Amino acid sequence: MGKAPCCDKANVKKGPWSPEEDAKLKAYIEEYGTGGNWIALPQKIGLKRCGKSCRLRWLNYLRPNLKHGGFSEEEDNIICSLYISIGSRWSVIAAQLPGRTDNDIKNYWNTRLKKKLLGRSKNSRMNRPSAISGQDPKDANGGEEKNYLQNLSSSALERLQLHMQLQNPFSFYNNPAFWPKLNPFQDKMIQGLQFLNDSNNQNYIIQGTSISPQQAAVECSTISNLKAEEHQNSENERNFQSSNFVGQSSYKGTEPVSGFTQAELNELLNNEAADFLPAQSQNIAEFDCFKEMMNESMDNLGWWSNDFVDSNSASSNSWDSATKVNISEELYQDYTLGYTMQ
DNA sequence: AATAGATTCAACCGCGAGCCG
DNA sequence: ACGGCTCGCGGTTGAATCTAT
Structure with a gap:
């Protein structure tokens, strides 16, 4: 028995995030949080992205207080x-x-x-x-x-x-x-x-x-x-x-x-x-x-x-x-x- | 200036754990 | 106990960028 895919891969955009997508995701999460369900989140905000992708984008790039640049x-x-x-x-x-x-x-x-x-x-x-x-x-x-x-x-x-x-x-x-x-x-x-x-x-x-x-x-x-x-x-x-x-x-x-x-x-x-x-x-x-x-x-x-x-x-x-x-x-x-x- | 090769890093992938019905 | 589902993790990929020739 195969594992259920986390999202419908055919209708999901892959690759680099656009500034518009970033803005959508950031604005939503800052206001409402993830709602405890990353998988459902992209649908809620009309993003054609996999939930895992949203999570990754938020955690690795959009979330506040992230340090970018060289390591000390x-x-x-x-x-x-x-x-x-x-x-x-x-x-x-x-x-x-x-x-x-x-x-x-x-x-x-x-x-x-x-x-x-x-x-x-x-x-x-x-x-x-x-x-x-x-x-x-x-x-x-x-x-x-x-x-x-x-x-x-x-x-x-x-x-x-x-x-x-x-x-x-x-x-x-x-x-x-x-x-x-x-x-x-x-x-x-x-x-x-x-x-x-x-x-x-x-x-x-x-x-x-x-x-x-x-x-x-x-x-x-x-x-x-x-x-x-x-x-x-x-x-x-x-x-x-x-x-x-x-x-x-x-x-x-x-x-x-x-x-x-x-x-x-x-x-x-x-x-x-x-x-x-x-x-x-x-x-x-x-x-x-x-x-x-x-x-x-x-x-x-x-x-x-x-x-x-x-x-x-x-x-x-x-x-x-x-x-x-x-x-x-x-x-x-x-x-x-x-x-x-x- | 053009090209090839090397490097960087954002994003993807698959797996296992844990939760819940 | 079991199966479905989501989450979080580490490994890997590949496009963009940099460097050397």
Whole structure:
């Protein structure tokens, strides 16, 4: 049985929106709201558009308080650190960047940030066709690795590359002693988001204590309480943005954004990490790192790729278990609030 | 100035989740 | 419990624009 189409495709206009269409949609929504039904909306206002198209146009372009134009360095940092932590959860990342849409961020990542961060290591890999396995794929274990790699999405590979940069033994990233202490809020956020991605249900270290996934989930669910406290403590700080999970405003200044320090992210953004070793050694180091992860550390990599996890949580819509509800509600709250029409 | 190739980004698509009768 | 429907998401496409030759 096929799925019912959301609209009559034959009578629906596609392609770029005209100023007249924009004006119609904007005027109606500003006055009446969506009426809780995007599908019915275009008919009400005489637009020959699909409801989904109207929704997208409103959310990504017409809705008030949207930022257009270049991203700031702080926004770059937030996007990068969240991408590394949770992957392509664009809506979650967008929730941390007021005025930015998931589509914007996705485009910005795909067209600019990704290249900025990965261009270099990508080039080095492209120059060595069999460097990943270092042997004929048909050799012992090689076939398995090949299949495994073929199953990786490009997103997962990108994150792997970032991960490898972070694993560079000479890197700042790999020396916890050098890391500035995260505030509890940031610590919980990063670990909470990683927890959501992890189907292996390993234990988590929160505030130096190893806890079970179940406990981690409870910890994460307390984030809203932390937020409320902080909000009270900074009543005058209108920038708090209430939902600002990353705390870019409530911890402005000296604290790192998300799980990474400004220096770390600058290093990543400027590809400085790749300069730690001469080109040749760097390739070898990358290769060794990869092999090591493939052979020994798979269990530790669950967080960075959906492709490794079981089918129940492999989809992007995996925010569905009972333990995840509290968190996803928190994450989406303000994002959706912005769309709620009176 | 003309052309090809690269880049950007608005818009589309299909899927899964959740709600409701 | 089931099916229909809408919503929201991430991935992808393709027209417009920019850049290099």
